[in-house]
Amino acid sequence: xxxxxxxxxxxxxxxxxxxxxxxxxxxxxxxxxxxxxxxxxxxxxxxxxxxxxxxxxxxxxxxxxxxxxxxxxxxxxxxxxxxxxxxxxxxxxxxxxxxxxxxxxxxxxxxxxxxxxxxxxxxxxxxxxxxxxxxxxxxxxxxxxxxxxxxxxxxxxxxxxxxxxxxxxxxxxxxxxxxxxxxxxxxxxxxxxxxxxxxxxxxxxxxxxxxxxxxxxxxxxxxxxxxxxxxxxxxxxxxxxxxxxxxxxxxxxxxxxxxxxxxxxxxxxxxxxxxxxxxxxxxxxxxxxxxxxxxxxxxxxxxxxxxxxxxxxxxxxxxxxxxxxxxxxxxxxxxxxxxxxxxxxxxxxxxxxxxxxxxxxxxxxxxxxxxxxxxxxxxxxxxxxxxxxxxxxxxxxxxxxxxxxxxxxxxxxxxxxxxxxxxxxxxxxxxxxxxxxxxxxxxxxxxxxxxxxxxxxxxxxxxxxxxxxxxxxxxxxxxxxxxxxxxxxxxxxxxxxxxxxxxx
Amino acid sequence: xxxxxxxxxxxxxxxxxxxxxxxxxxxxxxxxxxxxxxxxxxxxxxxxxxxxxxxxxxxxxxxxxxxxxxxxxxxxxxxxxxxxxxxxxxxxxxxxxxxxxxxxxxxxxxxxxxxxxxxxxxxxxxxxxxxxxxxxxxxxxxxxxxxxxxxxxxxxxxxxxxxxxxxxxxxxxxxxxxxxxxxxxxxxxxxxxxxxxxxxxxxxxxxxxxxxxxxxxxxxxxxxxxxxxxxxxxxxxxxxxxxxxxxxxxxxxxxxxxxxxxxxxxxxxxxxxxxxxxxxxxxxxxxxxxxxxxxxxxxxxxxxxxxxxxxxxxxxxxxxxxxxxxxxxxxxxxxxxxxxxxxxxxxxxxxxxxxxxxxxxxxxxxxxxxxxxxxxxxxxxxxxxxxxxxxxxxxxxxxxxxxxxxxxxxxxxxxxxxxxxxxxxxxxxxxxxxxxxxxxxxxxxxxxxxxxx
Numbered sequence: 001x002x003x004x005x006x007x008x009x010x011x012x013x014x015x016x017x018x019x020x021x022x023x024x025x026x027x028x029x030x031x032x033x034x035x036x037x038x039x040x041x042x043x044x045x046x047x048x049x050x051x052x053x054x055x056x057x058x059x060x061x062x063x064x065x066x067x068x069x070x071x072x073x074x075x076x077x078x079x080x081x082x083x084x085x086x087x088x089x090x091x092x093x094x095x096x097x098x099x100x101x102x103x104x105x106x107x108x109x110x111x112x113x114x115x116x117x118x119x120x121x122x123x124x125x126x127x128x129x130x131x132x133x134x135x136x137x138x139x140x141x142x143x144x145x146x147x148x149x150x151x152x153x154x155x156x157x158x159x160x161x162x163x164x165x166x167x168x169x170x171x172x173x174x175x176x177x178x179x180x181x182x183x184x185x186x187x188x189x190x191x192x193x194x195x196x197x198x199x200x201x202x203x204x205x206x207x208x209x210x211x212x213x214x215x216x217x218x219x220x221x222x223x224x225x226x227x228x229x230x231x232x233x234x235x236x237x238x239x240x241x242x243x244x245x246x247x248x249x250x251x252x253x254x255x256x257x258x259x260x261x262x263x264x265x266x267x268x269x270x271x272x273x274x275x276x277x278x279x280x281x282x283x284x285x286x287x288x289x290x291x292x293x294x295x296x297x298x299x300x301x302x303x304x305x306x307x308x309x310x311x312x313x314x315x316x317x318x319x320x321x322x323x324x325x326x327x328x329x330x331x332x333x334x335x336x337x338x339x340x341x342x343x344x345x346x347x348x349x350x351x352x353x354x355x356x357x358x359x360x361x362x363x364x365x366x367x368x369x370x371x372x373x374x375x376x377x378x379x380x381x382x383x384x385x386x387x388x389x390x391x392x393x394x395x396x397x398x399x400x401x402x403x404x405x406x407x408x409x410x411x412x413x414x415x416x417x418x419x420x421x422x423x424x425x426x427x428x429x430x431x432x433x434x435x436x437x438x439x440x441x442x443x444x445x446x447x448x449x450x451x452x453x454x455x456x457x458x459x460x461x462x463x464x465x466x467x468x469x470x471x472x473x474x475x476x477x478x479x480x481x482x483x484x485x486x487x488x489x490x491x492x493x494x495x496x497x498x499x500x501x502x503x504x
Numbered sequence: 505x506x507x508x509x510x511x512x513x514x515x516x517x518x519x520x521x522x523x524x525x526x527x528x529x530x531x532x533x534x535x536x537x538x539x540x541x542x543x544x545x546x547x548x549x550x551x552x553x554x555x556x557x558x559x560x561x562x563x564x565x566x567x568x569x570x571x572x573x574x575x576x577x578x579x580x581x582x583x584x585x586x587x588x589x590x591x592x593x594x595x596x597x598x599x600x601x602x603x604x605x606x607x608x609x610x611x612x613x614x615x616x617x618x619x620x621x622x623x624x625x626x627x628x629x630x631x632x633x634x635x636x637x638x639x640x641x642x643x644x645x646x647x648x649x650x651x652x653x654x655x656x657x658x659x660x661x662x663x664x665x666x667x668x669x670x671x672x673x674x675x676x677x678x679x680x681x682x683x684x685x686x687x688x689x690x691x692x693x694x695x696x697x698x699x700x701x702x703x704x705x706x707x708x709x710x711x712x713x714x715x716x717x718x719x720x721x722x723x724x725x726x727x728x729x730x731x732x733x734x735x736x737x738x739x740x741x742x743x744x745x746x747x748x749x750x751x752x753x754x755x756x757x758x759x760x761x762x763x764x765x766x767x768x769x770x771x772x773x774x775x776x777x778x779x780x781x782x783x784x785x786x787x788x789x790x791x792x793x794x795x796x797x798x799x800x801x802x803x804x805x806x807x808x809x810x811x812x813x814x815x816x817x818x819x820x821x822x823x824x825x826x827x828x829x830x831x832x833x834x835x836x837x838x839x840x841x842x843x844x845x846x847x848x849x850x851x852x853x854x855x856x857x858x859x860x861x862x863x864x865x866x867x868x869x870x871x872x873x874x875x876x877x878x879x880x881x882x883x884x885x886x887x888x889x890x891x892x893x894x895x896x897x898x899x900x901x902x903x904x905x906x907x908x909x910x911x912x913x914x915x916x917x918x919x920x921x922x923x924x925x926x927x928x929x930x931x932x933x934x935x936x937x938x939x940x941x942x943x944x945x946x947x948x949x950x951x952x953x954x955x956x957x
Binding site: 009011013014015018020021022023024025026027028029030031032033035036037038040041042043044046047048049050051053056057059060061062063064065066067068069070071072075077080082083084085086088090091092093094095096097098099100101102103104105106109110111112113115116119122123126127129138139140141142144145148149152153173174175177178179180181182183184187225227229230252253255256257258261262263270272276278279280281282283284285286287300320334335336337338339340341342343344345346348351352354355356357358359360361362363364365366367368370371372374375377378379391393415416419424425430444445446447448476479480481482483484485486488489490493494495496497499 | 505506507508509513514516517518520521522523526527529530532533535536537538539541542543544545546547548550552553554556557558559560561562563564565566567568569571573575576577579581583585587588589590591592593594595596597598599600601602603604605606607608609610612613614615616618619620622623624626628629630632633635636637638639646664666667669670672673674676677678679721750751752753754757766773774775776777778779780781791797798799800801802803804805806808810812814815816817819820821822823824825826827829830831832833834835836837838840843844846847848849850851852853854855856857858859860861862863864866885906911914933
């Protein structure tokens with residue numbers, strides 16, 4: 001019997017289920033469209049399946065059972081900060097007057113929503129040492145694009161159009177160079193030094209009149225704090241460039257250190273990493289972009305403004321004594337970057353998380369995230385190479401290079417073997433500068449017991465790789481499907497279901 | 505909150521690591537140390553958080569008004585089954601499905617979403633989603649520029665003004681010129697002007713929205729289609745109200761090579777503007793230029809059918825500055841919601857919703873048009889939005905309606921100075937006969953008041 005036939009989580013594709021006319025009745029029909037529109041405006045056919053509600057519920061429940069989330073187990077995916085997503089945040093986002101508020105609602109009738117956005121913005125400014133944040137960008141990469149548009153406009157206004165180069169360390173996320181390219185910048189990749197940091201000397205060699213922005217992740221993707229950041233920022237500023245902080249790793253320093261104090265002019269946050277917004281299978285995210293004082297007027301529109309409200313109760317909370325509006329009139333703005341104002345439901349979740357912790361709580365969050373990562377690092381180095389072995393921040397990078405030489409078992413194989421043991425795999429083959437890398441980020445919400453179980457599983461896998469490598473090379477064996485034929489997927493792309501066999 | 509560490513755990517773990525305190529772990533050089541005390545909202549217990557957000561919710565007075573707002577965000581009925589399925593923790597708390605063996609369910613759902621988008625638009629290939637309708641249009645424009653190497657783009661002035669503004673932002677980044685096609689007196693794209701503009705062969709693409717921002721069906725006629733094709737311009741169809749796809753001729757049927765739009769209408773809450781989801785579909789010819797995630801079907805080592813993220817060589821994490829786009833995080837969870845919505849409603853249910861929108865919006869139009877001092881500005885076929893000329897500044901009329909508990913629509917003067925007297929009004933299946941009656945009565949009162957000069 002095939003694996004699928006015995007699998008109670010399997011559900012055939014939705015298009016091969018159902019019968020026309022089986023659907024449930026959700027709204028009253030308005031009658032035939034021909035009664036309202038000329039025939040040439042209408043489509044010939046709508047080839048969608050009609051399903052009973054039970055069949056749909058069963059289908060997606062089964063699909064959920066074939067999907068691994070944080071709620072099922074440990075998710076040490078480096079650079080992705082897969083921490084627990086508190087349920088109260090979702091409940092707040094579902095409050096009807098927040099969930100169902102229309103984006104074109106006049107400001108005076110949407111004061112609660114604007115207050116949430118304003119409180120979130122002010123909190124982020126204080127936490128990260130920025131003059132202002134725009135909540136507009138939808139995700140980290142979107143925020144990078146926004147920030148680089150700001151930089152481009154800023155230099156244009158200063159008559160420095162020749163600043164066309166963005167400097168990116170070789171440990172950077174792929175979004176950094178890709179975002180720079182979308183703003184017409186040339187990308188210059190900077191080699192890391194032997195300590196896994198940006199080399200100040202090498203940086204100084206490439207700085208010049210063409211330097212626009214230096215994009216840095218700190219701690220970097222090796223989990224190491226860029227301890228020369230002060231010098232780096234000074235050198236970039238002296239060359240007339242701007243410093244950009246990629247906030248993907250902000251969970252490592254939130255409440256303990258601030259990009260603003262390090263000399264960064266621009267930054268983004270991934271609220272879906274650091275501030276517990278669920279990733280939902282790859283989004284939606286929320287990527288506020290923060291700026292220092294000299295760049296505030298370049299922020300995208302709209303921007304939330306507050307002013308004292310006449311006749312407010314003097315005993316009320318500070319933000320309750322204010323009134324708010326969306327400001328569309330920032331003369332130097334790069335313009336809007338999305339259809340509407342922000343991924344508002346996520347702003348609700350992020351603010352609820354800030355309320356749950358306060359300043360001290362958030363600082364503690366970072367400290368415990370760093371503690372968990374270091375605890376794993378010193379336990380994992382007993383049996384796997386850790387090329388940059390020093391106190392790390394929220395994550396660390398191990399390497400299966402020696403193991404591969406010895407046994408033929410690669411990082412990919414270790415990852416698949418972890419899936420068999422009920423763990424999500426770490427990020428593998430990133431950062432690019434470590435061969436056979438496993439980038440491990442436990443986050444602060446995991447207990448010591450969970451970390452110990454993970455270490456035990458990984459130790460057992462490495463030991464099995466040495467005694468019986470075939471077992472690891474065959475993994476995973478206990479998942480609903482085995483290793484996939486990715487070459488076939490790319491060579492013969494099958495990206496959709498067809499009503500009839502595809503003709504092409 | 506949400507950290508499980510006991511003081512004993514912390515002590516043991518610090519000892520294992522070999523440091524004395526948590527502070528030692530997060531210390532940074534003095535030159536960049538924290539400069540000031542943090543000023544955040546106060547920490548609250550969970551019950552206090554709920555109280556605080558209920559307070560915010562009460563201040564959103566507009567959420568309970570009778571509403572005729574649309575303009576790119578639409579109120580539609582959402583079956584409760586959607587939330588109970590989409591909010592399952594397995595879906596909600598998973599990451600981008602890089603490890604396919606433990607992500608088959610989500611990958612299959614995305615493959616189903618890609619198929620729904622293809623079936624609705626009539627095109628061959630669809631991606632897993634982008635941020636929203638506006639950014640989908642921007643990404644489609646970038647695809648077109650990559651396809652034919654031209655550095656100018658053309659967009660109809662009847663396309664949602666927010667989308668056009670976002671497109672302008674992206675074009676500024678890419679040093680691409682953006683030109684606009686004028687609108688006729690009947691509220692549709694001036695197709696003669698379109699033909700003249702594309703004739704030179706200088707535009708990478710031309711974007712038309714249907715139903716357009718005024719609610720009107722707005723697609724190129726045969727002559728305009730030929731002119732676009734002959735000039736080598738990529739035609740982009742924009743759809744801001746996805747429910748219309750259930751009844752209107754598909755973008756593919758009038759020659760669109762890329763169809764993009766906003767999927768919010770498929771079960772996603774209006775939520776003061778987000779998160780929503782942009783959809784993108786195109787022809788096989790452009791398959792390797794489409795940005796974002798693509799899920800493909802393949803087999804596993806045992807020959808079982810299976811799904812996986814594919815064609816990743818287009819993407820930023822592989823190709824870095826040479827990627828088709830910088831997009832990484834998309835709107836997967838919104839796409840899941842939309843997929844569940846479409847599965848629940850099916851062909852019959854979706855047609856019911858679309859026809860209810862057609863019916864309600866005509867009832868709205870007839871009711872408003874019967875008032876002294878109100879007129880429908882255009883008589884083109886429309887979907888669920890109409891433009892009403894109130895013969896005086898729309899902003900004033902809307903303010904007075906607001907005083908009567910009604911959000912009457914969108915003041916078109918905000919985006920089109922020549923339309924200062926026009927209101928864009930929307931009716932969906934959730935608009936009741938009572939709502940329309942209330943608007944009629946309120947408008948009647950408001951329009952009786954002499955306008956300030």
